Amino acid sequence: MHPHLMPRDIGWIEVITGCMFSGKTEELIRRLRRAQYGRQPVVVFKPRIDGRYAEDSVGSHSGMRMRSVQIDHADEIPLHVGDAMVVGIDEAQFFDEALVQIAENLANEGRRVVIAGLDLDYLGKPFEPIPHLLAVAEYIQKNLAICVICGNPADRSQRLVRGGDRVLVGESEAYEARCRLHWNPKDFAPLQESLPLGPNLAEGH
Numbered sequence: 001m002h003p004h005l006m007p008r009d010i011g012w013i014e015v016i017t018g019c020m021f022s023g024k025t026e027e028l029i030r031r032l033r034r035a036q037y038g039r040q041p042v043v044v045f046k047p048r049i050d051g052r053y054a055e056d057s058v059g060s061h062s063g064m065r066m067r068s069v070q071i072d073h074a075d076e077i078p079l080h081v082g083d084a085m086v087v088g089i090d091e092a093q094f095f096d097e098a099l100v101q102i103a104e105n106l107a108n109e110g111r112r113v114v115i116a117g118l119d120l121d122y123l124g125k126p127f128e129p130i131p132h133l134l135a136v137a138e139y140i141q142k143n144l145a146i147c148v149i150c151g152n153p154a155d156r157s158q159r160l161v162r163g164g165d166r167v168l169v170g171e172s173e174a175y176e177a178r179c180r181l182h183w184n185p186k187d188f189a190p191l192q193e194s195l196p197l198g199p200n201l202a203e204g205h
């Protein structure tokens with residue numbers, strides 16, 4: 001018996017993760033395009049918070065682009081999936097924990113669910129719901145970028161500016177990919193009192 005890439009009688013969940021500039025969206029688009037070439041109905045979702053590029057498409061830094069449905073909450077996904085066999089979700093770190101059960105439901109219905117998102121925030125904290133999705137996914141790909149300091153494989157996002165949200169959307173110049181050695185969240189971490197508390201930070205760990 002061999003693994004196969006197209007859903008037959010069951011669905012599954014694939015997660016593409018990694019730091020910024022690791023090509024997650026490119027890989028998502030590559031997989032979804034391949035499904036489209038195979039005449040499989042595809043739908044792509046992204047959170048409305050991501051105002052980069054065209055309003056109705058997911059796009060990578062390299063310019064790859066694909067039409068998408070912008071939603072405010074993961075609950076809206078089941079309303080728009082229709083008869084799609086393949087469901088793509090980009091920037092999934094911006095959705096809440098509800099995405100986990102929704103992805104599981106879609107896979108249980110026999111759909112292939114392909115999710116891309118950051119696994120760590122700029123403080124090096126796990127960025128839910130991605131860690132939970134990694135646990136329930138059948139297939140996981142962790143992309144690495146290149147450390148801008150030394151050229152080693154990089155898995156961290158170094159923020160270069162103070163303050164702001166947990167992720168500064170669309171401000172890719174505010175980040176660099178760094179390796180374990182050259183990544184230091186204290187370099188530019190915002191002052192504690194001005195820090196908007198994300199879920200992980202609020203829990204105090």
Ligand SMILES: [Zn+2]
Pocket residue numbers: 147148149150151152178179180181182
């Ligand atoms: Zn380095």
